[in-house]
Amino acid sequence: MKYDYKVIEKKWQDIWDEKQPFAAKNDYTKKKYYALVEFPYPSGAGLHVGHPRPYTALDIIARKRRMQGYNVLFPMGWDAFGLPTENYAIEHKMHPADVTRNNVARFKGQLKSLGLSFDWSREINTTDPAYYKWTQWIFLRLFRKGLAYKKDMNVNWCTHCKVVLANEEVIAGECERCHGEVVHKTKSQWMLKITDYADKLLDDLDTVDYVERVKLAERNWIGRSYGAEVDFDTTAGDKLRVFTTRADTLFGATYMVIAPEHPFVDKWKDKLKNYDALMDYRGMAARKSEFERAELVKEKTGVMLDGVKAVNPVTGKEMPIFVSDYVLVTYGTGAIMAVPAHDERDYEFAKTYNLPIIEVVAGGDISKEAYTDVSEGKMINSGFLNGLDVAEAKEKMAEYLRAHNIGDRTVKYKLRDWVFARQRYWGEPVPLVWCEHCGWQPVPESELPIKLPEVATYEPTDNGESPLATITEWVNTTCPKCGADAKRETDTMPQWAGSSWYFLRYCDPHNDNEMASREAMDYWMPVDWYNGGMEHATLHLLYSRFWAKFLYDEGLLSCPEPYLKRTAHGMILGEDGEKMSKSRGNVINPDDVVNEYGADTLRLYEMFIGDFEKSAPWSTNSVKGCKRFLDRFAVLDEMIVREKDEELERELHRTIKKVTSDIEDMKFNTAIAAMMSFMNSVYAKGGIDIESLKSFTIILCPFSPHICEEMWASIGGKGLCSLALWPVYDEEKIKVTEIEIAVQINSKVKFTLSLPAGCDEESAYDIIEKSGKLNQYIEGKTIVKKIYIKDRIFNIVIR
RNA sequence: GCGGAUAUGGUGGAAUGGCAGACACGCUGGUCUUAGGAACCAGUGCGCAAGCUUGCAGGUUCAAGUCCUGUUAUCCGCACCA
Numbered sequence: 056m057k058y059d060y061k062v063i064e065k066k067w068q069d070i071w072d073e074k075q076p077f078a079a080k081n082d083y084t085k086k087k088y089y090a091l092v093e094f095p096y097p098s099g100a101g102l103h104v105g106h107p108r109p110y111t112a113l114d115i116i117a118r119k120r121r122m123q124g125y126n127v128l129f130p131m132g133w134d135a136f137g138l139p140t141e142n143y144a145i146e147h148k149m150h151p152a153d154v155t156r157n158n159v160a161r162f163k164g165q166l167k168s169l170g171l172s173f174d175w176s177r178e179i180n181t182t183d184p185a186y187y188k189w190t191q192w193i194f195l196r197l198f199r200k201g202l203a204y205k206k207d208m209n210v211n212w213c214t215h216c217k218v219v220l221a222n223e224e225v226i227a228g229e230c231e232r233c234h235g236e237v238v239h240k241t242k243s244q245w246m247l248k249i250t251d252y253a254d255k256l257l258d259d260l261d262t263v264d265y266v267e268r269v270k271l272a273e274r275n276w277i278g279r280s281y282g283a284e285v286d287f288d289t290t291a292g293d294k295l296r297v298f299t300t301r302a303d304t305l306f307g308a309t310y311m312v313i314a315p316e317h318p319f320v321d322k323w324k325d326k327l328k329n330y331d332a333l334m335d336y337r338g339m340a341a342r343k344s345e346f347e348r349a350e351l352v353k354e355k356t357g358v359m360l361d362g363v364k365a366v367n368p369v370t371g372k373e374m375p376i377f378v379s380d381y382v383l384v385t386y387g388t389g390a391i392m393a394v395p396a397h398d399e400r401d402y403e404f405a406k407t408y409n410l411p412i413i414e415v416v417a418g419g420d421i422s423k424e425a426y427t428d429v430s431e432g433k434m435i436n437s438g439f440l441n442g443l444d445v446a447e448a449k450e451k452m453a454e455y456l457r458a459h460n461i462g463d464r465t466v467k468y469k470l471r472d473w474v475f476a477r478q479r480y481w482g483e484p485v486p487l488v489w490c491e492h493c494g495w496q497p498v499p500e501s502e503l504p505i506k507l508p509e510v511a512t513y514e515p516t517d518n519g520e521s522p523l524a525t526i527t528e529w530v531n532t533t534c535p536k537c538g539a540d541a542k543r544e545t546d547t548m549p550q551w552a553g554s555s556w557y558f559l560r561y562c563d564p565h566n567d568n569e570m571a572s573r574e575a576m577d578y579w580m581p582v583d584w585y586n587g588g589m590e591h592a593t594l595h596l597l598y599s600r601f602w603a604k605f606l607y608d609e610g611l612l613s614c615p616e617p618y619l620k621r622t623a624h625g626m627i628l629g630e631d632g633e634k635m636s637k638s639r640g641n642v643i644n645p646d647d648v649v650n651e652y653g654a655d656t657l658r659l660y661e662m663f664i665g666d667f668e669k670s671a672p673w674s675t676n677s678v679k680g681c682k683r684f685l686d687r688f689a690v691l692d693e694m695i696v697r698e699k700d701e702e703l704e705r706e707l708h709r710t711i712k713k714v715t716s717d718i719e720d721m722k723f724n725t726a727i728a729a730m731m732s733f734m735n736s737v738y739a740k741g742g743i744d745i746e747s748l749k750s751f752t753i754i755l756c757p758f759s760p761h762i763c764e765e766m767w768a769s770i771g772g773k774g775l776c777s778l779a780l781w782p783v784y785d786e787e788k789i790k791v792t793e794i795e796i797a798v799q800i801n802s803k804v805k806f807t808l809s810l811p812a813g814c815d816e817e818s819a820y821d822i823i824e825k826s827g828k829l830n831q832y833i834e835g836k837t838i839v840k841k842i843y844i845k846d847r848i849f850n851i852v853i854r
Numbered sequence: 855g856c857g858g859a860u861a862u863g864g865u866g867g868a869a870u871g872g873c874a875g876a877c878a879c880g881c882u883g884g885u886c887u888u889a890g891g892a893a894c895c896a897g898u899g900c901g902c903a904a905g906c907u908u909g910c911a912g913g914u915u916c917a918a919g920u921c922c923u924g925u926u927a928u929c930c931g932c933a934c935c936a
Contacts, residue, residue, distance in 0.1 A: 728877035797873040
């Protein structure tokens with residue numbers, strides 16, 4: 056057939072549009088399969104060449120499942136709230152909704168041009184009021200359960216975007232998006248208590264099939280550590296509580312450190328002779344950007360509290376208390392007991408300020424460095440702990456603390472609550488009302504969605520208020536409880552909100568009465584296979600698992616984990632091996648590739664480029680190789696022969712087997728290599744029978760669907776190739792009668808020989824001996840050992 | 855600093871402990887062409903050879919790219935988390 060990819064691809068895309076072969080059926084009696092890719096943020100830049108990689112991969116899975124008889128849900132939508140759109144709108148004096156509409160249209164066109172088998176009838180958009188109604192609805196449920204709360208807190212403030220950032224959005228002291236400087240600022244913020252779910256989020260990772268590196272990233276991010284809280288008496292009368300994982304070293308505690316923001320500094324104001332100096336230090340620490348704070352790791356600074364001392368509960372000794380920014384107010388209790396002999400940071404600080412260092416675990420050389428090893432070493436200088444190893448000492452100390460009512464075991468997490476508010480326009484309004492008399496009140500469900508009002512200007516304000524705050528007619532309302540004058544919350548939700556539950560909406564996307572019907576969710580959920588970027592392991596993935604778990608606890612969802620399986624694709628780099636970026640000028644535009652080579656080639660190439668999980672550099676030359684393969688495939692219908700060739704049939708079945716299993720293992724590159732090999736054999740034979748060509752067309756179809764539809768039609772296939780039955784290989788047909796094996800002498804290959812398949816050792820040796828090739832190697836030597844691996848190798852060890 | 859990953863021809867990459875380099879690119883030569891950045895055919899790890907080859911050094915094994923120990927380099931994540 057003639058392979059005019061532009062004509063063919065348009066033709067089949069139109070047919071798919073019209074016939075809707077990829078629409079998921081609402082027949083809940085069928086076996087289902089839910090394949091999901093992360094929905095994109097429709098940026099102004101259009102589709103990136105990195106997008107088609109995961110999309111094609113799951114498209115292949117989805118297409119194969121359909122061909123295997125599953126009712127497949129493979130949906131797509133738009134995660135369209137967010138700053139770039141808003142900034143673009145401001146810059147070009149447009150409405151963010153219009154910008155979004157344009158970008159979505161562009162993205163959709165691009166995705167359609169790739170022949171992805173999405174069910175477009177279920178398309179969703181997080182900025183659609185019919186969608187964010189339910190985002191707000193879920194938020195209200197969180198609020199009613201006490202999982203949403205407002206708190207004055209030290210937040211990360213991007214000085215450039217003029218917006219509060221979540222901890223997750225701060226990378227090395229810079230804003231994740233604009234790389235602007237991030238400073239600390241105190242603001243009253245809506246928070247979501249994700250920490251309530253820390254244990255479940257961590258423990259349930261054992262129940263799901265995620266690639267290990269994703270699990271690891273989540274585990275590290277949640278950062279559970281077992282330790283103890285210990286109360287230290289102070290000369291001020293208050294008990295200073297610390298968290299430690301090394302209660303065993305309590306005898307070695309020689310001073311205390313509290314965070315500069317610790318409330319005791321204020322509480323003890325009257326007792327502190329150097330209060331001003333402490334305030335200066337606190338101010339200095341706050342002014343430091345995250346970046347400086349991280350950079351200054353090596354130089355520890357601090358100020359000693361003059362006027363209050365602490366007492367070590369086991370030694371009875373008085374100890375000085377310092378403030379230092381190496382102790383974080385946000386972790387543990389914001390205070391530590393310092394054991395310089397066995398903690399590197401404390402050691403460094405103690406050296407700087409000339410504080411005593413007492414060794415309590417023998418085994419290191421504390422004149423040189425802190426000894427932090429917990430696996431060996433016995434307790435010394437530690438009263439009732441002496442002679443124990445560290446693990447035993449921890450146990451015994453925990454008992455002691457409990458018995459004397461000065462502390463107890465506890466668990467702490469690195470994970471912090473989720474800052475769930477942005478002072479920006481283009482997000483879901485937080486559906487709450489502030490009443491002087493009744494406090495924060497949820498908007499009645501009947502009033503949802505609280506829509507974004509039309510405003511003249513979206514510019515962020517310097518005082519950190521949302522632009523919504525300036526629209527008095529929107530802000531002013533009445534209290535849903537008492538009817539008095541009240542004000543709406545003007546903050547909007549962060550971009551992560553809409554994506555935290557979108558996989559549920561796909562189950563039943565046009566439902567006006569519920570986020571999705573229970574029946575639909577029970578059928579489709581959980582997602583069978585979810586693929587996305589590594590960068591979302593600690594953000595989106597954790598957030599959406601949290602929401603799913605919450606909805607499960609609310610009895611609204613039947614599965615405690617939303618995703619059964621999670622894989623992560625590697626990045627596509629520029630031809631220079633560097634990350635693609637405008638500034639480097641190494642960006643490849645997928646539209647150009649589709650234009651020049653066709654979507655089928657782009658798809659095939661992106662799957663052939665290398666290990667799906669690893670990043671790989673773009674290579675225009677290799678794209679041509681894939682195009683060449685399709686060009687050669689396109690004329691197979693002119694090479695049809697009447698007779699089946701036994702060898703070719705064997706290879707076909709071997710190829711079907713390999714492609715079938717490789718797709719499941721995401722080894723798309725070797726699946727394609729196998730198909731290329733098969734086609735090379737067809738060319739070598741000079742022809743192929745029609746049945747074999749049909750099977751070959753079907754297994755290639757998920758990779759390059761347009762050309763396969765065309766081929767299928769050309770060779771008289773019934774219906775759409777995309778819906779043809781996936782071929783089953785016949786193990787009998789794969790069997791061979793003769794296999795070439797390698798004959799080794801002392802583990803070195805000397806020659807190869809053809810043996811009957813499955814032949815036993817004795818007859819194998821017999822044939823080798825009779826071949827006459829062996830004599831020259833073993834003449835005059837003794838055979839010490841013979842190792843025969845069936846169908847593989849025969850190793851003769853001689854002396 | 856902690857954690858993770860990776861290292862194979864000129865290039866991207868294949869190899870349940872069993873013939874390293876599948877498949878593809880590139881390159882070389884050829885055929886057909888007025889022409890080739892088209893198509894097709896042949897060759898292609900290195901070395902003149904004996905032989906040598908999976909970052910480096912050891913080890914286990916009849917047999918190691920693969921397992922173990924150490925080491926180097928690169929990339930990624932987290933980063934004063936007590």
